[in-house]
Amino acid sequence: MNNLGFFKNPTQITYGMGAANQLREIIDAQGFKNVLIITDGGIVKTGLIDQLTRQLDGIHYAIFDETKPNPTVTNCDDAMLALKQINADVVVAMGGGSSIDVAKAVCLLATNGGSIAGYEGIDTCSNDLLPLVAIPTTAGTASEVTTFTVITDEERQYKLTVGGIRLAPKWALVDPLVTKSLPSHITASTGLDALVHALESYTSKMATPISKTLAREAIRKISSHLRQAVYNGDNMVARDNMLMGSLLAGLAFNNTRLGNCHALSHPVSAIYGVPHGVANSVLIPHVMEFNSLAVPELFSDIAEDMGENLESLTLMDRAVAAVDAVKKLSKDIGIPTTFAEFKVDDSQIDRMAKDAMLSGNIAANPRITTYEDVVALYRKSIGGALVEVV
Template structure:
């Protein structure tokens, strides 16, 4: 008998072409008169914010576009100051996971005192948050439906997580059309990040029948469409499948957490500034090789979902075929194979390993993981000659 456990999805999702145009309906239904838009400068340059604000006739709004790729405590404080100036009743986040993460933090701080640093952990705030409407522009983080926000404390060079049911956006407007302007290299990195979400959710110790079904469909959609989305960004079918795959993966890992890959990626991003999606993409083959010995049957499923020819293979051969499939996909879309371009070296290994082991994702990884295991995984991902940061 299947033991379900639990499944949560507190966000109301509107999905489809033109979903972003439903924003004004929500604003009018709720009676909001003052709204803060949180985004980044890259999204502003695409013209997407101009399109969005055409829905804001007779609405007082301000735009915070200072979000960094790895959002910081300072980002949150600056956006909160602007929210306070206009007395915003709701927040609209348009962008990738970084903008939505800042928006979550701002919505928390608007109704709870102190710095976001003080809310690290799960269910650490007492008051309900300001309402958040999330419009993702990447098929990557699925932050539009998750109950977590990840913020970088630059003073400590440390990424920390704030979580809890209150962190989930109240509404998500998930529109494939707004992802068409995404550059190919960001499409690649965020798409691999979404695949990692699905892979780690499917193999998580907390996986349930519902989460597994969502994760497997996400694996099929992402692995079958990411190449097309990268090399033909106007292919709306590929963009649609990628965004749906990202959303399904988010709904899955929101209930299962993730695994070693995400635990190890956060210190690399916090210390060396490696983009989150790139960090996950570099680490995931090594983490998969490590985990395949513990749950080869799950990795066999992944190989099948990624379209590998498994005829005549043993169980372990099928499991390793999943690793090779991910490596091939990464290579095809020009994801770096190691961290050599980011000056990551062995000088920070001890610090990174200790930070990684603080993550709750380690506990749900399918294979028990020690300090030495983390060190070895980092060493495999570092690469050879170090060059200037890109």
């Protein structure tokens, strides 16, 4: 029997080629006067910001382009200063998940005050946020429709999550054309992140018929188009399917949370600076193997959606095929399969495991997970290193 539960999507989505050109329509309809654009230096170099600002004739605006790949509390504080200087009444985020996450934090701080480090948790702010328009340039995080922001606390070397319905952008302009200039290695890592979103949402304990439908379509779109997007970035059919797949996965996991892979990846990124998509890529085969014993029927579905030949296979063999399909896709697009180049070793496993266990994603994982399980998963991901449990 299916328990429908609930499904939320507070963001108004405009999707399609040229969707980014709808920004001025929103600004005029809402009567906004002062616009802060939050982005990063790489996006500025592509010329995408110039295309955006051409829509702002007669509008007072400023650009904050100092977003870091794993944005920090200090990064958010600096963006907040830029917002105050222009007295912005709306924020426009153009970039990947990092830029959008910084923008969410700034919109929260603009109306609630303090430091973003003080808002860790769900529904921790009292006031509605400053309006946010999100324009994603990657097919990856789906932060343009999610109700979370993830920020690194440098002092603790810890990724904190702030969540709640208020965190969702008010508008998302989702335009495949702005992903065309994305370099192949970023296309690969962000695309793998989007796939992990779909995989973990589909197998989540909180999954519903609606979220499962979205997640499976995301798996089909991403797994069948990620290679083409990486190796032929001008292929707009691939870019379109990747961005739609990322969006669908975001709508799904926004309602289901994720799982062990994301719980374990955040500490690795916070301590060692491993890009989020790469951390997920290294961890996901080990997490899938761990979870497949609990819900093999769901992993059989994943193998089918990824186009594996399942004829005459047992249920468990089908589940294994799903793991193999993800490994092959990751290898084909050149994503690292180990943490070797990032010098991740056994010295921090105990600390990372304890941080991972604080994540709400552990509770949504389809297999009950203990601290010892997390330690074992970390060991496998770095080649069997031993760890002293304290």
